[in-house]
Every structure is written in C-alpha cells, then in structure tokens.
Amino acid sequence: MPDDAAPPPFTADDFAARQQRALREALDAGLDGVLVTPGPDLVWLTGYQPTAITERLTLLALTPDRPATLLVPRLERGDAESAAGAPALAFADWSDGDDPYAASSGLLRPGGRYGVSDSAWALHLLGLQRAVAGSSYVGLTEGLPMLRAVKGDDELARLAAAGAAADRAYEEIVGVRFAGRRETEVAADLADLLRRFGHEQVDFTVVGSGPNGANPHHEAGSRVIEEGDLVVLDFGGLRYGYGSDTTRTVSVGEPSARQQEVHDVVRAAQQAGVDAVRPGVACQEIDRAARAVIEEAGYGPQFLHRTGHGIGVTTHEPPYMVEGEQQPLVPGMCFSVEPGIYLAGELGVRIEDIVTVTDDGVRRLNSTDHGLRVVG
Template identity: 40%
Template sequence: MQEARRQRLAHHLQQENTDACILVPGPNLYYFTGLALHQSERLSLAILTKENQLLFLMPKLEVSKVEQVAHDALFSYTDEQGPGQALAEVQKKLGTLGRVGIEYGHMRVKEWKAVEQLGAQEFVEIEQTVDALRVIKDEQEIEAIRQAVRIVEDSFQAILPRVRAGVAELEVAAELEYEMRKRGSEGTPFDTIVASGYRGALPHGRASDKLIQSGELVVIDFGAIFHGYVADITRTVAVGELDAELANIYEVVRQAQQAAVEAVRPGVTAHEIDETARAIIRDSGYGEYFTHRLGHGIGLCGHEEPYMIQNNPLVLAPGMAFTIEPGIYLPNKGGVRIEDNVIVTEDGCLNLMNLPKELLSL
C-alpha cells in the first residue's frame, strides 16, 4: 500500500520537475512509509526521489524500526556523533539537486537548517501535492476512521452518568480519555474539550476545574486515534432544566447540522455545505454567534483537507472524509456544537456516527 502511494508521489515529482521531496516525522511520513515516528531533539528525515528511491537519515536508536522499509539507503548516527557526518553522506548519495519539495507546515527550523546543507538549487512547498493525494481515503483508511468513531461513541455513552451537577469538567475529560484508552485509542488528537455553562461560549474551551451546574449546557468535544486515524466528535448535553433560549439554540444547531449532512454528495462545493448550515443559523437570528467554519477533514490529522468553509470552491468527491460541526456561542451564557464525521460516497454521504442528536437532559 505505501509503495503504491510512494509511486504516485514520485510520479507527481516528475510532473512538477522536482528532484526529490523531504518528509519529517509526522502524518505524511506515516502515510508514505508506514513509520510512526515523532519529531524530537534528534534529527530524522526521509527523502523520496522522483525515481522513487527512498533514503533515510535517522538516529541509531530508530534503525531497527526504519530498516524494515529502508530498501534503498539508511544513514544513521549515534547521540555522541550527531547527524553531521550522516548528513554529508546523504548529500553525497543524492548528488546535485535542483528543485526539492519540503513540508512547510510540519518542518521545524531544526530540520530546515539541516536540509539547507543538502545544497539544492531551489526549495518548493510540497504540501499541496501531498494533500491532493491524501484527501481521498481508501477502504482501509475509512475502516480505521470507522473504528475510531466506534471508540468515541461507546466512550461517550460510558461517561454520561458522570456528567452531573457538582462534577468538574476536568473529571469528565479524564473519564473520557480513560474510556477511550480502554477501547483501543492510541491517544487523543487534541486536548479534550468539556465546557459547561458560560464556558460553552468558548469554541475551544478545554476542560477546566469549573464545576458543572444545574441548568447548564455542557459542550463535549473529543477524539480518538485508531491505527493512526482520527475520529472527532462533539455532543452538547443539558444538566437539569434549561431556559428557553438555550433550548432554542440547541434546536437551531441540530437542524443546521442535519441539513448540512443531508446536503453532502459528489459535485457539491465545500462552500455550499457550509452555507447550508450557516443560512439556517443566520435566518434564526444567530448568524454572528457562529464564528468558525462548518468543518474540516479528518484522517491522519485531526484537521486536514478538505475544509468546509465559506468561499471554498472545492468540489466534493467520493472518499473525502470530514466533520460537520456548526455551533452557536452566546457570550457569558453558553454554547452548542454538534459534530459528526462523514464520508462522501458515489451517490451521497455516509454518516459514520450513530448517536442520536436530540437534546439529552441528564
């Protein structure tokens, strides 16, 4: 699978007259090699040439992992040696380079300073090419996302009895993360959001020591990772009896979210999906309180292409995976967000999430 992906990338390099591209530890390296490595103080690079040769520069302690896929060349160094000599050997192996593609969004200055030493005549951004290859998910990727979705849904149901007045947001978040780990999650793609009452008006209200109170909405946004692939869900629940406005904004968001899900199909633009939900919220008088895009792609990253955002002309195609998550956020009062993960199919949309979206009162 990774070999076929590298062949497609090498073909794009040839078409773009680019001699090679350099990948750093992260989602793109995993996608093209299957290696799950993390950026650290030790320099790690993978170089794919337009001839589909794959070279690695790695610290010695990663050799046993990397040599399983390093069929062309592996240059390593010890902590005592440092990467200087190994980098010189890579440069000698590659020879004179013209254009080289790099990951502007993932490469740190540390890697950039090393890459400069390879002596390329020109460095270009490679991420648009990589994003275009990654945006269409294959069946194996979709199945991994589906399993991650199962983890988040089952974990959410498991912690509902713990969401009650007098419980701290941090406690709910900790219980969620524990339940996900028990079910096979490899971690969380972002800090778990549990935002109750007035804190629900913060779209990124990470869990705090605030105690949940009766009469509040609680926004719960969290994610799981399965075989590297992300599920990202938001549900908003009521603790006790709500006032009329909070109950109303919940229903507006629910209707907007459902309409957007039903609008997903091949040939529709990302802008149109966003506008479907946004128009309902705007016509209900809350347009100014929907302050973010409708959704983002999911896959090896929690946020990736495609983005459901105003004025994005991207045409949806089968295999695209993304979230649909409209929200309304009333300052100093509360907020609502509802989020599902969907896949574009040949004739419409597959919503991977099965949890009901009617307001749940605890």
C-alpha cells in the first residue's frame, strides 16, 4: 500500500491563478480568449470533470471583458458548482431544447479568434462558428503549447509521487514469473501493482515480448513469453491526478551478447538524453543527444519515434522532444526521455524516465536500475 501522505488539494485560488495565466498567455499570443471543453484542460483550469462527456455543450470561456464563465447544461449545474475551482467562476446554463450555441454567443465577440481545447467536439466547434459571426479558432496545442508545460511545486510533488509508485510496481513485477505466461497475464499483474501503490487510474501496461517488443506501441496479447526473450515493460497512469510513465526492458533468462549490446546502446542513449537537459536548451537537443548515440552504433533507422513527450494531468502533452521543436527548456517542465531500438521480427529495447528541468540541470522522477534485469 502507498505510505506517503496525500498532497493537499488544489484550491479555488490555485485555479483562479491558472485561469488568469491562461488568459494572459492567450492575449500575448494575439488571441481574444480561451475556450475550454471537457477534458484535461478543463480539469486543470477548474477541477471540474463532468460525470459523462456527452453531446451537451459544456464550455469555459476566458475572455478579457468578463469573469471566467462556465456554461453548462442546467441538469449538470449543481455538479459543476461543487468543483474545487467553482468559487473563481461565474456560471451560465442552458436547458434541453435551447440552442447552446446561442447561449454561448453572448460570451464571445463577433470576429474574435480563440484558442480552443484540442479535445473539443467538431459538433461544438461548428456550432460556435455558426453562432458567432466571423469567429475563428486554433487548437491549444498550436496556439498555447506551453500552457500546462511548466509545473508548480504542488504539481511536481504529484508527479514525483506517481513516478515513485510506478517504480515500486517495477520492483515487484521483476519478481514474478514471466516464462510460460501470456503477455496479458503480466500486464494484469502490472495494473494490479500500480493500483496497489496508489494509482487511481491505470492508462496502459505495454508488455512486448520477443519480436513483439519491436512494436513501440504493442498491446499486450496472447503470446506466451519464452526463455530467451527480451520483454519491454512500459506502464503508467494517474496518481493524485498526475501521470506516471516509465519503461524498462528485462531479459527472461541470461541475455545473449547481441541482446546485451542493443540494451547497452539504448542505456547510453537514454543517459545522453538526460545529460543534455538544462534550462535554455531547445527541446530538439534532447532528441539529438539520444539519437546520436544510437546512430553512431549503427541502429539509427531502428529508432522509430521521438525521444520524449511532456506529462502532467495527461501522460502525453507538450513539450515534445523531437527534431524541429525549438522551444527552450524552462525549470518546471516535465517530460519523458525514452529512446529505443526496434529490430523487426526479433526484439525491442526501450528505457524511459520522467525528468523535470531544474534551475541548474535535471532531476529524474524515476529511480529504478537501468540495467538489463534478468527475470524468470
């Protein structure tokens, strides 16, 4: 069971500060405001998550000419007013049979350009376009990519707790039997361990054995794990509302020389990526540092994906550690460093830690051994 104390909940003042920051950044970016529909942005800005995301419009409007306003279906208003950030909000509602877009048009101005949640339904976006003459919209990942990227101390504490819980799950899973069991069985063990150590939500448990490890997003399947396999274990979820995501590769029995060689290359690449993290460095430099090690070893074409992604209230969010991303690193940013080598039909190796940028460098939020662990 988890033995760390739960962090204090976020307050209405915390959510109000986030809303003000979001609006300020939107105006600085040349937008007229921010529109947020149900999903991670709404949770981060208000603490409110509808019990069921339906076709009924729920919309947070952050604009400079009125208080932060949450438009909700009338039947859900009571739940919304109970959210942690509700004291910082004004409320408006609409009833079944009303036109929700007409109700929302009073919150916006004709011809305005707004940032809108990536998760907004096309149904709602098209309705807003019809209701608000000349309005235009840009997804928040494009318009405000760093909105949730820089974490405060209270968010870092949650991410650290999630990472520590995932580490404990790994230390337990390497003690179970792998050989002769299906990938799905080991994946179920991992999910149970994440919950035992405090995760309220399990998002993924990748178990890629032998040739299945060469697929970076392999779903655990019915393959029976064999002696001599490498097994990629990539798992995570939410604890206290913030994400974990870690990968280790284990060997079922003693590894062959080739397996050990590939693992050593990935381990060196992962270390190089972490070593490159410091304030002011462009995100793409983390990718370049890890990729250079793999390319020098002759496996460049077998590194199939970016080196990392941001993490917070979701397990994938900006910033991204990928060629072409010139956003400089800032203290408080949190992201994965996860290079890999994937040899089709044979094996895969990936090693992943979550890190955060500090004032003078980097801090890992995962601390389990990076070596090639031997399991039974």
